Amino acid sequence: MNYENILSESTNGITTITINRPTKLNALNKATIEELHNAFKVANIDATTKVIILTGSGTKAFVAGADISEFADFNVENGGKLAAKGQEILFDFVENLETPVIAAVNGFALGGGLELAMSAHFRVASDNAKMGLPETSLGVIPGYGGTQRLPQLIGKGRAMELVMTAGMLDAPTALDYGLVNHVVTQEELLPLAEKIASKIKRNSSVAIGKAIKAINANYKDGINGFNIEIEEFGACFGTADFKEGTSAFLEKRKADFKGE
């Protein structure tokens, strides 16, 4: 599929989606959000895609935020709709995909950029990355899930301070806070994400999809994550991957998962 604002390419079971508006530091305008929705949807239903890597083009930015020029003249109603639609089609959508999504944060991840990275299942970063939610400096608050996911990842006090100061975390601090799992040089970033993806690919994609659902359940209001775990654990016993995984172990051979 041809996109204007993103690139999507698949090799060896890994689909890499790159936000590609480098002259605007990959800021998320409406069209980019819609294209991302499409690309994630396509990758998620593609049985050959086992892992999705999300990154930004250029060496400066992952995503420098929602495109400020698009919402500067919005009113109360438009503002609410912007957040609701974005959360539905991109941020919640990514978080709830069955296919694992790794954000490779290659520079500034600010506002909607950090919110997007936080919607991914986990993050790796380059040593020049800078992360923050600077919305209060624009007279607004994070609207793509940032007030919820940031405290989940780094704790309430640190999230409060970062949002109130509109500050930026450097990569070592983000690593120390648990916001990203690994920090490497820019050159090493995509190879690292691909190496982790290769390890994930060896395992049952059906089981991984169920694990994502169960882990996410811990963070959803009104849902008992232990019950979801029990349901999903039980459901695994009806899958071909479970039969293959346990048979392979007992036969002392490598499992050949079909993702079924």
Ligand code: COA
């Ligand atoms: N929305 C729209 N355009 C953006 C943008 C955003 N969030 N972030 C950067 N851009 C654009 C700039 O307007 C500029 O475009 P121009 O060349 O047509 O003027 C271009 O990207 C380069 O950005 P610039 O500000 O010149 O780069 P810099 O190196 O001086 O500063 C940042 C980098 C990230 C510190 C700065 O761009 C910035 O503060 N961006 C906004 C971050 C933000 O508040 N995000 C939250 C939005 S809710």
